[in-house]
Amino acid sequence: MNRAWMDRFIDTIEWIAAGFVGIVALNIFIGVLLRNTFNYSIPDAFDIGRMLLGILIFWGIAATSYRGGHITVDLVWANVGPKYQRMIDVFATLVLLFVVAVQTWTLFDKVRTTYNDNVLTFDMHMPTWPFFAIAWAGDGAAVLLIAIRTYRLIFHPEDIHDAKVKTVE
Template identity: 30%
Template structure:
């Protein structure tokens, strides 16, 4: 189970990176278009709407891989001096709490998506259905739930890192 969750999280992060690259290129084109209005060019219509949605989606796609890699910020001032058993207990509690938070977040994204879809809410300039952004973010949130569940199971000793996974590079949670 852990292997496919790790691979899925890594693939989601790569898709998030592609989303950011696309947003960057679109922003450059929009800014260049604004600068060259005198030559018949112009900004990309709805560029800020696309950036708004795209950044949110990219963040949801990045966070699962960040967690599995141990990339979240930590305060090590006291933590490193605690006994190993207490550090492990803290990791387990934190991972279980984060899993609970992600489950609630995913549930509320689902509710929000259904509401936006029901009321046919659209963006101002592009008239793009708002629920599309929620749906794309929801995909990352579901992957996040799987990642947090997997990490919690690993910390509880109920699962293991994938074969060949460089645990030393994963960092501590």
């Protein structure tokens, strides 16, 4: 697989996640501004806000999973040599890949049931399944990025962007 293509894909996922941070912040800012200035509440602001936060969480998982920016406990990792550090990294990434893949599978079921049950927002009666589908796409992106990270950890550890991965000679 072409490295430049993978890097562009990774960067695109991170930009999408950053875009959702901006959308959530804008939603909160406009909601507070309208409520405090004009005593007006956006219809379904709460429902839309919580669903946007869900989307942000799943796209955030995608962004942090590849870079290794999630919370880790490196007590054992820090006290072993580079060969074992790489083995620990590969094992941990494989476990993460499995967990997020199962999570993606179950989240798809939530998208499907939300669509089939025609779940709507309270005020404007908007269907909620598109929000769940966008969150699911973020989770799917996380699976792809973790798979890329696993591939790179095994075959090209020098291509990993976080500082803790070292090449084994």
